[in-house]
Amino acid sequence: xxxLLPVLKYPDPFLRRRAAKADPASADVRAMAARMVATMFxxxxxxxxxxxxxxxxxxxxxxxxxRPGDEIVIINPxxxxxWGSEAREEGCLSFPGVAAVIxxxxxxxxxxxxxxxxxxxxxxxxxLGRCCLHEIDHLDGVTFLSKMTPADKLANRRALKALEDRxxxxxxx
Ligand SMILES: [Zn+2]
Numbered sequence: 001x002x003x004l005l006p007v008l009k010y011p012d013p014f015l016r017r018r019a020a021k022a023d024p025a026s027a028d029v030r031a032m033a034a035r036m037v038a039t040m041f042x043x044x045x046x047x048x049x050x051x052x053x054x055x056x057x058x059x060x061x062x063x064x065x066x067r068p069g070d071e072i073v074i075i076n077p078x079x080x081x082x083w084g085s086e087a088r089e090e091g092c093l094s095f096p097g098v099a100a101v102i103x104x105x106x107x108x109x110x111x112x113x114x115x116x117x118x119x120x121x122x123x124x125x126x127x128l129g130r131c132c133l134h135e136i137d138h139l140d141g142v143t144f145l146s147k148m149t150p151a152d153k154l155a156n157r158r159a160l161k162a163l164e165d166r167x168x169x170x171x172x173x
């Protein structure tokens with residue numbers, strides 16, 4: 001069992017970092033990816049990006065179901081095609097207690113490198129595709145907060161304020 005990683009919470013500035021390209025051949029990437037998979041399942045997430053665990057690398061774990069075994073480690077992912085549009089509720093492990101309806105492309109084709117160094121594609125118009133878009137946003141330093149409607153920001157204001165206050169308390173402690 002891989003050692004779990006602490007997940008950074010909003011408003012940690014690392015969540016706004018655009019991650020650097022990763023080398024799939026590096027032992028570091030393999031070890032960290034295993035820890036990210038363990039952390040994602042431990043927290044019942046459908047996805048986790050390296051920037052959420054303070055790691056500056058274009059690596060994410062995605063899953064369409066949240067069931068162990070269904071996870072895919074995507075290295076240096078890129079959206080190569082996208083179509084349609086759909087609004088659906090999302091959560092994020094970096095925003096506990098926050099949920100919002102986010103409009104994204106419905107279908108997506110994502111090209112990525114596997115841990116074996118093979119280039120593969122995911123084509124999906126369900127949860128897995130949405131999850132890829134959410135995680136690729138993280139790798140670009142973008143969280144779902146910037147895609148929320150003003151109404152959803154308002155509806156989540158207490159939870160967001162609580163996270164900001166917790167960070168401020170920690171900084172002054
Ligand atoms: Zn997220």
